[in-house]
Amino acid sequence: MVAMTPTDLKSTEEPPATRSSLARAAAGEQLAHPPVWFMRQAGRSLPEYRKLRLGTSMLQACRTPDLVTEITLQPVRRHRVDAAIFFSDIVVPLVAVDLEVEIVAGTGPVVAHPVRTAADVAAIRRLEESDVADIAVSVRQLVAELGDVPLIGFAGAPYTLASYLIEGGPSKEHARTKALMYSEPALWHALLARLAEISATFLRVQLAAGASAVQLFDSWAGGLSAADYAEYVLPHSQAVFAALADHQVPKIHFGVGTGELLELMRSAGASVVGVDWRVPLDVAAARIGGDTAVQGNLDPAVLLADWPVIERSVRRVVEQGRRAPGHIFNLGHGVLPDTDPDVLTRVVELVHSL
Amino acid sequence: MVAMTPTDLKSTEEPPATRSSLARAAAGEQLAHPPVWFMRQAGRSLPEYRKLRLGTSMLQACRTPDLVTEITLQPVRRHRVDAAIFFSDIVVPLVAVDLEVEIVAGTGPVVAHPVRTAADVAAIRRLEESDVADIAVSVRQLVAELGDVPLIGFAGAPYTLASYLIEGGPSKEHARTKALMYSEPALWHALLARLAEISATFLRVQLAAGASAVQLFDSWAGGLSAADYAEYVLPHSQAVFAALADHQVPKIHFGVGTGELLELMRSAGASVVGVDWRVPLDVAAARIGGDTAVQGNLDPAVLLADWPVIERSVRRVVEQGRRAPGHIFNLGHGVLPDTDPDVLTRVVELVHSL
Numbered sequence: 001m002v003a004m005t006p007t008d009l010k011s012t013e014e015p016p017a018t019r020s021s022l023a024r025a026a027a028g029e030q031l032a033h034p035p036v037w038f039m040r041q042a043g044r045s046l047p048e049y050r051k052l053r054l055g056t057s058m059l060q061a062c063r064t065p066d067l068v069t070e071i072t073l074q075p076v077r078r079h080r081v082d083a084a085i086f087f088s089d090i091v092v093p094l095v096a097v098d099l100e101v102e103i104v105a106g107t108g109p110v111v112a113h114p115v116r117t118a119a120d121v122a123a124i125r126r127l128e129e130s131d132v133a134d135i136a137v138s139v140r141q142l143v144a145e146l147g148d149v150p151l152i153g154f155a156g157a158p159y160t161l162a163s164y165l166i167e168g169g170p171s172k173e174h175a176r177t178k179a180l181m182y183s184e185p186a187l188w189h190a191l192l193a194r195l196a197e198i199s200a201t202f203l204r205v206q207l208a209a210g211a212s213a214v215q216l217f218d219s220w221a222g223g224l225s226a227a228d229y230a231e232y233v234l235p236h237s238q239a240v241f242a243a244l245a246d247h248q249v250p251k252i253h254f255g256v257g258t259g260e261l262l263e264l265m266r267s268a269g270a271s272v273v274g275v276d277w278r279v280p281l282d283v284a285a286a287r288i289g290g291d292t293a294v295q296g297n298l299d300p301a302v303l304l305a306d307w308p309v310i311e312r313s314v315r316r317v318v319e320q321g322r323r324a325p326g327h328i329f330n331l332g333h334g335v336l337p338d339t340d341p342d343v344l345t346r347v348v349e350l351v352h353s354l
Numbered sequence: 355m356v357a358m359t360p361t362d363l364k365s366t367e368e369p370p371a372t373r374s375s376l377a378r379a380a381a382g383e384q385l386a387h388p389p390v391w392f393m394r395q396a397g398r399s400l401p402e403y404r405k406l407r408l409g410t411s412m413l414q415a416c417r418t419p420d421l422v423t424e425i426t427l428q429p430v431r432r433h434r435v436d437a438a439i440f441f442s443d444i445v446v447p448l449v450a451v452d453l454e455v456e457i458v459a460g461t462g463p464v465v466a467h468p469v470r471t472a473a474d475v476a477a478i479r480r481l482e483e484s485d486v487a488d489i490a491v492s493v494r495q496l497v498a499e500l501g502d503v504p505l506i507g508f509a510g511a512p513y514t515l516a517s518y519l520i521e522g523g524p525s526k527e528h529a530r531t532k533a534l535m536y537s538e539p540a541l542w543h544a545l546l547a548r549l550a551e552i553s554a555t556f557l558r559v560q561l562a563a564g565a566s567a568v569q570l571f572d573s574w575a576g577g578l579s580a581a582d583y584a585e586y587v588l589p590h591s592q593a594v595f596a597a598l599a600d601h602q603v604p605k606i607h608f609g610v611g612t613g614e615l616l617e618l619m620r621s622a623g624a625s626v627v628g629v630d631w632r633v634p635l636d637v638a639a640a641r642i643g644g645d646t647a648v649q650g651n652l653d654p655a656v657l658l659a660d661w662p663v664i665e666r667s668v669r670r671v672v673e674q675g676r677r678a679p680g681h682i683f684n685l686g687h688g689v690l691p692d693t694d695p696d697v698l699t700r701v702v703e704l705v706h707s708l
Binding site for chain 1: 527528529530531532533536537576578579580581582611613614631632633634653654655656658659660663690692
């Protein structure tokens with residue numbers, strides 16, 4: 001493991017967004033090797049993270065700038081990835097507008113009062129920049145430490161936020177969410193419009209503070225058919241990206257199991273579409289069309305296998321990515337907690353050597 | 355609700371498999387309206403099922419012919435569906451070869467000693483017909499009661515069985531399963547070959563006792579890329595269907611989230627491919643190619659919405675199914691426990707009226 005001190009990460013003069021390998025790949029440049037980062041690179045796979053989190057709840061950690069900074073930097077130092085992903089949780093902006101959400105270990109976010117009526121929706125207020133002043137502080141600290149390593153801002157997309165609020169917590173089927181969506185479209189659209197404003201503000205705060213890219217996570221969108229996605233979700237994800245139009249930065253849009261939605265997710269306004277491991281990157285690029293870059297898509301479970309299997313799989317992903325108009329190497333979903341961090345470091349070295 | 359007495363269901367002379375609407379649709383005939391049944395039609399959505407199950411564990415129920423018969427008949431009587439699905443559980447044949455599996459309410463199957471080593475695999479014995487003599491009794495009773503309503507035999511596919519055995523229970527990521535699959539291919543293939551024999555025997559017992567169709571459930575296959583499915587799973591699902599080659603009956607193959615796998619699943623030897631709600635049936639049929647019939651694919655969550663939404667969605671599925679070479683109307687996954695059974699009855703009536 002190579003330990004990078006904060007000094008190693010200090011900035012030079014050029015604006016990071018325009019020259020980072022992440023930005024170049026996102027803009028459709030085929031580099032000698034793709035930039036590489038990992039979803040959930042900051043988190044439970046790292047012993048230094050588990051140590052730092054002892055005694056601090058997830059939501060406390062997300063709102064403490066020194067912790068956010070350190071946790072976000074840990075994988076950058078350790079693995080020498082080409083981008084940092086802002087350490088946060090999908091529900092942070094919901095808590096910031098005073099919704100009662102708790103993150104229960106082993107379960108996920110639990111919402112005290114699920115949102116299911118017009119009154120529930122009307123009670124969700126706008127997110128003001130002042131609600132997340134700490135987020136801006138975290139981003140500014142991080143950007144100063146990261147130097148020319150770009151920081152990717154983080155937010156959950158309206159559909160995924162809505163599904164947590166409506167179900168009251170994680171759900172396999174999202175049945176209540178869909179039932180409300182189908183049965184009360186006016187209420188649905190009011191809720192998603194409000195959540196789109198919240199997501200957009202959360203990302204704008206991060207961009208204003210110096211983040212040089214964003215990723216909008218629509219974790220559960222893959223549970224929808226394309227027709228339902230287009231009707232009930234797309235306009236609201238579009239609203240999020242439209243609110244970021246004045247920021248010329250890579251805009252990554254990702255969900256799991258979205259093979260049928262890739263082109264629609266691009267049309268939401270993404271400049272990079274994240275792809276899970278189910279669709280090879282060259283197939284995904286063809287499905288998306290145009291010159292949109294792709295991100296992905298090594299199956300995170302592959303990292304639990306022996307190195308020869310991992311190496312073969314990494315090479316295949318890079319090879320398929322070369323046939324796309326721009327490729328950012330990543331997993332097809334987040335790092336699994338059981339992943340050996342040394343394996344992640346070795347994957348970065350391998351990608352950089354290809 | 356129309357109550358059909360067992361007498362209403364009595365057989366006539368013609369062999370059911372050749373003239374049922376299910377068999378005709380599976381053979382590629384476009385009928386005036388598609389036959390309709392629902393995955394998990396027998397089960398928790400029905401109050402008469404919940405009453406009958408009181409005090410009896412799932413596995414006990416599955417091994418008690420009078421209960422299996424009654425539970426399997428309940429939705430046929432109530433909804434007048436065009437097929438019965440044999441009431442069982444995916445782990446029944448595993449328990450029958452003496453593996454210690456318990457079905458824990460709210461969790462699912464829990465395996466006492468997960469299978470992870472060569473010794474674990476070697477210890478899994480073959481399923482003998484005598485191990486499931488009760489299953490044959492259940493099927494014979496059912497066929498006598500059902501008359502010209504076809505009985506669909508039920509088994510889990512090797513991959514899904516393996517994932518339960520390796521994980522030790524239900525899993526979201528199937529990470530251990532995949533790690534073993536990638537890292538120990540010889541062990542993997544030995545395990546899946548044995549599970550294929552078990553699945554095949556379990557289905558052959560049902561066919562020999564009079565089931566006139568089968569459905570092989572590969573519930574978790576959709577978590578695999580097409581390349582991995584083709585390498586690690588397909589040969590074993592093929593072995594199951596190959597073992598049924600002497601039975602000229604509809605052979606349905608289904609998994610969730612299998613948009614990238616549909617053609618491969620057909621090539622396993624299915625005459626009907628089940629499709630979840632993510633892929634419209636006409637698109638699915640084009641992806642599968644040839645003259646293979648499709649089954650599906652109403653999103654089960656739609657049934658929680660208001661009737662106008664349900665009606666519109668049912669009509670759309672039937673419409674898209676008319677553009678496939680044969681269509682069996684079904685949901686895109688199992689009936690959700692919260693579903694109002696009267697809605698299911700109404701859907702059957704609607705499909706039959708179209």
